[in-house]
Amino acid sequence: MSIETQGNTLTFASIDGDAGLKAALAMSRADIVDTVSASGMKGRGGAGFPTGMKWNFAGSERGDEKYVLCNADEGEPGTFKDRVILTEFPDLVFAGMTIAGRAIGATVGIVYLRGEYTYLRSHLNAVIKKRRADGLLGKDVGGVKGFDFDIIVALGAGAYVCGEETALIESLEGFRGEPRNRPPFPVVAGFRHRPTTVNNVETLASAACIFAEGVDWFKSFGTDRSTGFKLFSISGDCEKPGVYEFPFGISVADLLKEVGGSDAKAVQIGGASGTCVPRKDFARQMAFEDIPTGGSVIVFGPQRDMLAVAENFLDFFVDESCGQCTPCRLGNVKMLEGARMLQEGTCSAEYVAELRELSITMQVASKCGLGQTSSNAFMSILEHFGDEITSRAPQAETARS
């Protein structure tokens, strides 16, 4: 089994997360939340919700028990940065979880590890065990009287939708991973209906960094509205795929130069639920104010068939839709059929227009992020590569000629 990081050196490698934990434990709970808010950090999973606000909501709720959940259900196609973080910097993640626990008043943290990463579990449990022995987990964490916090690892079982926070909670509770209606949000009624903060692996690791190095240091990276550095998972048609760290605000072109993919005709940013950015838009920036992303970048070389890419994504969503709400369950099937009709050259322009309308219906009417975003890739490929896609000859005709 190979675990490797390529790309540039990660800031995480030079940070002592436990120094951050120590600094945080010296603060009041309100100050911890204020520090994270002041850093301007937004969730690294891709949705970009301000972390400080989330901790503040969960912290100000009353509850006999509260929970910190680490979302390690990294299922977005093209994303693998969390695997690298969990492999190489688990202490940073656990320090971040412990800080979150202190901030909101939780005593239990749970890492929801996707089933595909089962091989990481014994590694994570060994680190947790060591932290308990070092007094960094368990009773009176870090010598702070009355602050008890422990972490366990729970395994997922192969469902993309469980990366959605309410589906993740359902799964942890032993149910089908079907997203809940919101409100109430998890910060009010989450795991076991107690106040819960669900944060991405990278968000928690970055939180530990903020306390180790300071808010000003963190804000020295990135843009005004997207502070800090971000890990990117780069795959596809480039010379050096791997996990890279860049400050928010980097342009697509600069990123491609770094990874050896400058001849790309398009890149898919944000995974299957993200958008396809064509070459003419490579000056755009990776940041929440321009192209928001959880860090997945899939590079498509000049010879790639973009319709085949769209079909692959739609196939994925048909498979991974939880089936609970109709726009997502049926909409994705119709989208896939449409992509296949285009492939065969039997799709009328009228039908393409109907698919566009259906896409809007799915965005508006689906219950969770899966259905709301699943048609994005197909639609952006249709928009930017319409000529390449809609002019296909019917297959029967091609066979005859």
Add this chain to the structure above:
Amino acid sequence: MLVTQQEQLRNEVNALVDRLGPGRSSLIPILQDVKWRYHDIDSDAMQIIADLLDIHPVEVYGVATFYAFLDPAAQGEYVIRLCRTVSCELAGKDAIARQLEAELGIGFGDTSEDGRFTLDWAACMGMCDQGPALLVNDRVYTRVTPDTVRQIAAECRSAYSGHSAEREEGYLV
């Protein structure tokens, strides 16, 4: 299922419930364990689990059928899942798929007659920079080539317990 086998399963599930607690949160870890041990989750197993967790067997069925890794159907001792999502597709997963079918003599979704192999697809498994990637039970293989497919199959045929991950640790409080 024979009565003695049923008894054995009941005892095993009982031991799990003792360790994990009788709460609903124990359901998925129990199903993971049963699936790992028996390579299937049949209706007797669902009934036993339901009894011990005090829920309706339909609830157990609903959960087991939801998750790709808890498929109640009988699967082989080695479940080989080839990633079919886009990065592995770009990296040439089609050739690996054909090689797997040829090497194992079964198609995707099928289980070999001797009960040793099941071949299936995986959705993106987070090895996108090292594709094509596949899982053999819990073990990850990356940068798979048609040649290494042969080695992987041979490894599974010879090693008896090489792939069993350690499961003695607790899953959830």
